[in-house]
Amino acid sequence: MKSSSKKSAAQWLLSGFTAFTLTFSLAGCSQTAEENPELEKTTDASLVETAEYVPASADGPAQNVPEPQLPISATEKSEAGAEATLKYFWEAIDYGRLTGDTTYAGLVSSESCDLCSDLISGWTRVYEEDSWAVLHGNMALEVQDLDISTEADRGETIAGISFVMTEPAVDFYEIDGHLEDDSFDTESTADWWAELNFDETSERWKIEWIGVEDHLSED
Amino acid sequence: MRHVLNSLLLCFATLSILIFAWDPNAVANAAFDVKDESDGHSMFVRIEQNSRISNRPPQRQNSARSSQQSSRPSHHSTKQNTSPSTYSVDAGPITTQAPTSSTVCFRGGRGVLTPVQSSYLCNMSVLDDLRRIPETEASLARPAAQPAPAPEPIEIVITASDLLELIPTTPQILMDRGPFGLKNAHTNFYASDHQAQTVTETMFGQQVTIVATPVEYRWDYGDGATLTTTTPGRPVDAFNVETETSHQYTEPGRYTVTLTTVFEGTYQVDGGPTQAVSSTVTQQAEPVEIQIWRAVTRNVDQTCSENPSAWGC
Numbered sequence: 001m002k003s004s005s006k007k008s009a010a011q012w013l014l015s016g017f018t019a020f021t022l023t024f025s026l027a028g029c030s031q032t033a034e035e036n037p038e039l040e041k042t043t044d045a046s047l048v049e050t051a052e053y054v055p056a057s058a059d060g061p062a063q064n065v066p067e068p069q070l071p072i073s074a075t076e077k078s079e080a081g082a083e084a085t086l087k088y089f090w091e092a093i094d095y096g097r098l099t100g101d102t103t104y105a106g107l108v109s110s111e112s113c114d115l116c117s118d119l120i121s122g123w124t125r126v127y128e129e130d131s132w133a134v135l136h137g138n139m140a141l142e143v144q145d146l147d148i149s150t151e152a153d154r155g156e157t158i159a160g161i162s163f164v165m166t167e168p169a170v171d172f173y174e175i176d177g178h179l180e181d182d183s184f185d186t187e188s189t190a191d192w193w194a195e196l197n198f199d200e201t202s203e204r205w206k207i208e209w210i211g212v213e214d215h216l217s218e219d
Numbered sequence: 220m221r222h223v224l225n226s227l228l229l230c231f232a233t234l235s236i237l238i239f240a241w242d243p244n245a246v247a248n249a250a251f252d253v254k255d256e257s258d259g260h261s262m263f264v265r266i267e268q269n270s271r272i273s274n275r276p277p278q279r280q281n282s283a284r285s286s287q288q289s290s291r292p293s294h295h296s297t298k299q300n301t302s303p304s305t306y307s308v309d310a311g312p313i314t315t316q317a318p319t320s321s322t323v324c325f326r327g328g329r330g331v332l333t334p335v336q337s338s339y340l341c342n343m344s345v346l347d348d349l350r351r352i353p354e355t356e357a358s359l360a361r362p363a364a365q366p367a368p369a370p371e372p373i374e375i376v377i378t379a380s381d382l383l384e385l386i387p388t389t390p391q392i393l394m395d396r397g398p399f400g401l402k403n404a405h406t407n408f409y410a411s412d413h414q415a416q417t418v419t420e421t422m423f424g425q426q427v428t429i430v431a432t433p434v435e436y437r438w439d440y441g442d443g444a445t446l447t448t449t450t451p452g453r454p455v456d457a458f459n460v461e462t463e464t465s466h467q468y469t470e471p472g473r474y475t476v477t478l479t480t481v482f483e484g485t486y487q488v489d490g491g492p493t494q495a496v497s498s499t500v501t502q503q504a505e506p507v508e509i510q511i512w513r514a515v516t517r518n519v520d521q522t523c524s525e526n527p528s529a530w531g532c
């Protein structure tokens with residue numbers, strides 16, 4: 001995404017991110033703003049009320065980004081719980097991309113998840129260096145298959161999730177407003193795989209591995 | 220009525236033995252074939268003077284028998300050498316040859332014994348009678364100064380098919396992370412119940428300790444790949460960890476994984492020397508079906524999914 005389109009992209013980001021947040025924050029709600037104009041209208045009204053949210057742009061990072069909410073269903077030891085956790089994770093990563101705060105993503109990430117750690121530490125570092133990101137759209141995630149397996153002997157419940165994810169184009173800016181060459185010009189779609197383990201202590205799913213096959217050699 | 224008939228027949232059998240007891244020549248040549256069909260299993264022994272007893276798999280008689288039916292050792296606790304009998308038991312083959320003049324045989328089912336002039340199979344209870352009765356009668360026939368020869372020990376042989384049936388549990392296929400995985404990732408399988416298994420049985424009054432030790436694991440991963448290991452494998456906590464028994468599927472799909480475990484067997488009789496079962500046996504685990512998925516990028520544009528260490532990832 002080039003700078004000439006930054007303004008319109010930021011506006012699109014606002015509506016897109018709002019729809020994204022609503023989509024993943026409401027448990028059991030699979031509708032999107034595009035499918036339900038009434039949903040979008042309601043969301044816009046809430047933003048007007050708060051009025052503090054400022055989308056990221058070439059002028060600076062986003063401000064007052066709505067925090068991700070872990071749905072109650074994510075605590076269930078069920079397929080629905082595992083899927084809700086996966087979506088929450090990416091919602092939390094997008095929150096980190098816009099704020100540098102990846103605490104929420106860490107809540108559902110296992111220490112063994114390398115990509116989780118890379119994303120969590122990477123986006124924190126970006127904002128510590130006074131850089132920021134502009135997302136041109138929202139992440140879309142579609143689960144292809146989800147299996148749960150309980151190993152009675154070890155008392156573990158594992159979920160494997162195959163999903164397709166489309167990531168938006170991203171512009172990276174440094175403190176002086178310089179657009180980084182490493183920006184991702186177009187959205188990308190990939191088949192992803194994630195494995196989650198249900199933590200009986202915290203009664204929460206945690207992502208143990210997530211990524212594409214290219215990441216296997218890095219483990 | 221049947222009971223009375225049985226009693227009469229038993230008496231007749233006893234009388235026949237007494238006759239032999241009075242005739243040293245006949246005693247010296249006495250031979251009996253005994254079949255035990257109690258608890259659904261068959262066992263054949265041959266009784267001869269100054270010989271021994273051993274368990275002989277019936278499949279030698281009838282090769283059509285299944286191994287499971289044929290070779291389970293008798294669990295009877297027969298009276299072991301309760302008398303210094305001049306009779307003992309041998310493991311010779313069940314005779315089908317014409318009877319000799321010195322052969323006493325019985326036939327009949329449980330509790331029905333009929334002496335016949337041929338080598339017929341008899342009920343196992345005859346064995347006890349034969350071993351008990353000569354003690355008294357033979358002592359009458361011998362001078363008191365001649366001690367009865369010491370009985371030789373009963374020889375018990377555990378066959379491979381015995382071992383197969385006595386192994387308590389079969390190693391099963393276990394996975395760390397459920398019956399699913401990712402293409403090109405190390406999918407870990409390992410075997411359960413991989414310890415040596417010990418079974419103790421009482422056979423002919425002797426305590427037989429049998430140890431079945433898994434010595435080889437043959438894996439078939441269902442995609443054409445196979446692996447033979449001496450290790451059962453091990454669980455791992457993390458995803459995509461290579462182990463001695465893990466496998467990388469190169470194509471997504473559904474696969475059936477099978478495991479064959481090879482056992483070696485040893486046994487001891489009444490704490491005696493350890494003996495090896497003549498050959499190994501194998502057991503099959505329940506097959507496991509696994510779903511393998513793919514996870515690849517669909518375009519060449521660099522993203523965090525392709526390069527998580529890139530700026531901003």
